[in-house]
Amino acid sequence: MENTKKLNVLVVGSGGREHAIVKAVKKSPLLGRLVCTPANGGIARDCETAAVSAEDIDGIVALAKNGGFDLVISGPEVPLSMGLADKLRAEGIAVYGPNKDGATLEASKAFSKNFLKKYSVPTAAGENFTDIAKAVEYIEKAPYDVVIKASGLAAGKGVVIPENKAEAIAAAREMLEGGAFGDSGREIVVEEKMDGEEASIMLMVCGDKYIMLPASQDHKRVGEGDTGLNTGGMGAYAPAAVATKEVLDDVRKNIIAPTLAGLKTEGIDYRGTLYVGIMITKTGAKVVEFNVRFGDPECQVLMPLIESDALELMNDIANGKLDESKVKISDGFAAIVVMCAAGYPNKYAKGAKISLPADSEIPDGAWIIHAGTKASGGDILTAGGRVLGLVGTGATLTHALDKAYDLCKKTSFDGAFYRRDIAHRELRRMGLLK
Numbered sequence: 016m017e018n019t020k021k022l023n024v025l026v027v028g029s030g031g032r033e034h035a036i037v038k039a040v041k042k043s044p045l046l047g048r049l050v051c052t053p054a055n056g057g058i059a060r061d062c063e064t065a066a067v068s069a070e071d072i073d074g075i076v077a078l079a080k081n082g083g084f085d086l087v088i089s090g091p092e093v094p095l096s097m098g099l100a101d102k103l104r105a106e107g108i109a110v111y112g113p114n115k116d117g118a119t120l121e122a123s124k125a126f127s128k129n130f131l132k133k134y135s136v137p138t139a140a141g142e143n144f145t146d147i148a149k150a151v152e153y154i155e156k157a158p159y160d161v162v163i164k165a166s167g168l169a170a171g172k173g174v175v176i177p178e179n180k181a182e183a184i185a186a187a188r189e190m191l192e193g194g195a196f197g198d199s200g201r202e203i204v205v206e207e208k209m210d211g212e213e214a215s216i217m218l219m220v221c222g223d224k225y226i227m228l229p230a231s232q233d234h235k236r237v238g239e240g241d242t243g244l245n246t247g248g249m250g251a252y253a254p255a256a257v258a259t260k261e262v263l264d265d266v267r268k269n270i271i272a273p274t275l276a277g278l279k280t281e282g283i284d285y286r287g288t289l290y291v292g293i294m295i296t297k298t299g300a301k302v303v304e305f306n307v308r309f310g311d312p313e314c315q316v317l318m319p320l321i322e323s324d325a326l327e328l329m330n331d332i333a334n335g336k337l338d339e340s341k342v343k344i345s346d347g348f349a350a351i352v353v354m355c356a357a358g359y360p361n362k363y364a365k366g367a368k369i370s371l372p373a374d375s376e377i378p379d380g381a382w383i384i385h386a387g388t389k390a391s392g393g394d395i396l397t398a399g400g401r402v403l404g405l406v407g408t409g410a411t412l413t414h415a416l417d418k419a420y421d422l423c424k425k426t427s428f429d430g431a432f433y434r435r436d437i438a439h440r441e442l443r444r445m446g447l448l449k
Contacts, residue, residue: 057385
């Protein structure tokens with residue numbers, strides 16, 4: 016970096032993803048002041064915090080201006096979709112995160128579907144609907160099983176995978192007529208249910224340049240063996256070997272290249288994370304969805320694998336000057352196990368006291384990421400459904416998993432539970448699971 020001036024950094028958000036970003040940024044010699052808003056109980060132990068909501072756009076802009084911040088890193092998608100980056104850039108403040116037009120890739124699944132079709136990016140067959148009669152007609156005639164998606168932001172919960180056409184029609188009706196997801200479900204996407212294995216591809220994008228981080232795999236179902244309700248993510252690991260060199264070459268050529276070219280054609284100067292959820296099918300990789308921020312919990316396993324200065328990288332992207340040759344990615348592994356409150360993803364209690372291991376009990380290459388926590392006096396209490404992320408890194412996947420699960424044994428609160436089979440598909444491929 017040409018300028019050795021220390022950077023004052025504001026991180027927006029309050030979850031595990033933001034805690035992982037804070038920990039990565041803290042390691043940078045370029046860091047001056049670091050503040051996170053609104054943060055959580057664990058983040059408050061790592062940096063200064065503010066009390067401005069992530070969705071109070073004007074409040075964040077005022078905080079950034081008055082606090083003399085050089086860079087704002089937006090963790091969640093909602094402030095980006097509300098135009099946070101546009102307003103900050105209008106004030107001359109650099110932002111890691113796309114403008115509102117770029118954020119539409121996640122904020123509107125209908126826009127995203129049309130974009131994929133327009134630029135011939137491989138994805139599932141499907142159509143957008145606001146009229147229930149037309150949606151029902153499409154579902155009844157579709158020669159394949161379908162998935163129903165609310166077009167707008169639904170905190171990762173706006174997707175229904177029906178067992179049959181009757182369930183699909185009921186889901187479409189519930190969204191379009193019953194207000195199941197409020198305004199987010201006023202338009203829906205009905206698309207082909209793809210067969211294959213999913214992987215998450217995170218790109219750090221600066222216009223037509225990008226860094227592809229190691230492919231990761233999330234575990235959405237609450238129960239072991241991928242059973243039970245969908246959640247925000249029960250764990251993840253990286254790199255995911257299912258994304259072979261051949262798959263990644265396919266993704267670069269047939270997904271990333273036309274997507275970045277399409278953004279340029281649309282006049283979108285994209286600076287930030289582009290999350291490409293892919294399904295690896297028999298006919299190649301296809302896009303499941305776009306997100307405009309790091310996945311959570313995938314971010315927590317990717318930040319430790321960036322060996323170069325994460326703050327420098329994000330600041331360079333925010334300022335439109337990415338040099339891909341400077342970026343070094345570890346060839347090791349990382350895994351996270353998410354510890355949840357009893358009842359999650361349905362109704363769960365809050366306010367349980369968390370027992371955490373002392374720093375001396377946390378081995379090198381492992382750490383605890385706070386998600387749904389709050390500080391109360393000298394205690395840390397549960398304040399969300401996904402409470403903590405126990406992260407391990409190592410030379411092999413099993414080393415990383417062992418560290419993460421060892422931390423799980425040292426951490427507790429009333430009603431805590433977690434999946435004990437993170438990376439089970441990969442372990443089975445390796446012959447370590449039956």
